[in-house]
Amino acid sequence: MRLCAVSVDLDEIPNYFAIHGLPEPSAPERWLVYDVAIDRLREFARELSLPMTLFAIGNDLRRPEAAEKLREASEAGFEIANHSFGHRYDFARLERSVMEWEVEQGALAIKAAVGARPVGFRAPGYTVTDEVMSVLVERGVEYDSSVFPCPAYWSAKAAALGAIALRGRKSRSIIDTPAVLLAPTRPYRVGKPYWRRGKGLLELPIQVTRGLRLPFIGTSVTLGGPAFARRLARMCAGEPLVNLELHGIDLLDAADGLEALRPHQPDVRVSLGRKLDALRAAVGELRERGYSFVTLREGASRLSE
Numbered sequence: 001m002r003l004c005a006v007s008v009d010l011d012e013i014p015n016y017f018a019i020h021g022l023p024e025p026s027a028p029e030r031w032l033v034y035d036v037a038i039d040r041l042r043e044f045a046r047e048l049s050l051p052m053t054l055f056a057i058g059n060d061l062r063r064p065e066a067a068e069k070l071r072e073a074s075e076a077g078f079e080i081a082n083h084s085f086g087h088r089y090d091f092a093r094l095e096r097s098v099m100e101w102e103v104e105q106g107a108l109a110i111k112a113a114v115g116a117r118p119v120g121f122r123a124p125g126y127t128v129t130d131e132v133m134s135v136l137v138e139r140g141v142e143y144d145s146s147v148f149p150c151p152a153y154w155s156a157k158a159a160a161l162g163a164i165a166l167r168g169r170k171s172r173s174i175i176d177t178p179a180v181l182l183a184p185t186r187p188y189r190v191g192k193p194y195w196r197r198g199k200g201l202l203e204l205p206i207q208v209t210r211g212l213r214l215p216f217i218g219t220s221v222t223l224g225g226p227a228f229a230r231r232l233a234r235m236c237a238g239e240p241l242v243n244l245e246l247h248g249i250d251l252l253d254a255a256d257g258l259e260a261l262r263p264h265q266p267d268v269r270v271s272l273g274r275k276l277d278a279l280r281a282a283v284g285e286l287r288e289r290g291y292s293f294v295t296l297r298e299g300a301s302r303l304s305e
């Protein structure tokens with residue numbers, strides 16, 4: 001099996017300001033993902049004939065323009081999946097009833113916008129627990145795609161949170177248990193604890209390369225540029241399901257109105273043109289190696305067969 005699924009988390013701009021402990025941005029910057037990036041994504045998907053999965057945050061859909069953009073994407077064939085209602089970075093530490101509310105309200109908001117209940121879930125900040133998994137099963141979720149067994153990401157996040165704290169700012173992001181680094185890097189059914197194999201929910205981990213387990217995600221692909229993107233893609237070739245995770249912000253750059261993020265986020269300094277070239281290179285490399293592209297939902301059902 002050689003399947004590749006490209007998914008995009010539609011985290012709206014204020015989330016990035018919150019991660020860096022910066023004050024909330026004002027309109028129109030705060031809506032750039034729905035107002036600008038989704039159109040670019042659709043163009044990119046059309047150009048490369050790519051099926052894609054979009055992970056939407058329920059709360060963003062209260063704005064009619066955002067709900068409309070998502071409905072149009074759904075009608076154009078994108079899978080719409082659930083990225084929780086409020087994208088709380090402490091999601092995995094919430095009380096069970098609040099966690100249930102976050103999952104259910106996210107699903108209802110998506111259903112109201114696009115007419116169908118989502119079957120896939122991704123936790124805010126890649127952080128899950130056994131309790132999260134049990135809530136997802138109870139809410140009828142068919143696959144989760146949150147586990148990110150990437151040592152480089154884990155230590156970079158720990159370092160970044162430390163640096164933000166040292167500057168006296170407070171990030172809303174939290175760090176997962178290092179046990180997540182023991183999780184399988186290929187799709188698996190979760191056991192207890194969730195980072196062990198079992199018979200539970202189907203987990204589609206965020207992609208890491210073989211060997212070094214480097215992150216194969218939008219940030220590393222766009223920051224590294226086209227040649228590096230091809231190398232990363234080659235290091236994933238052979239995996240049954242390559243799960244390439246992007247963010248809406250990967251289709252934006254500083255010139256779109258993100259100057260305030262420039263000092264804090266190197267990927268914002270890369271031009272849109274170069275980011276697109278890097279993404280094309282990653283997709284092209286996998287296609288040349290015999291990969292066909294599917295939504296995560298389709299990938300999940302092929303894996304379940």
Ligand SMILES: [Zn+2]
Nearest residue numbers: 009011124125
């Ligand atoms: Zn997110």
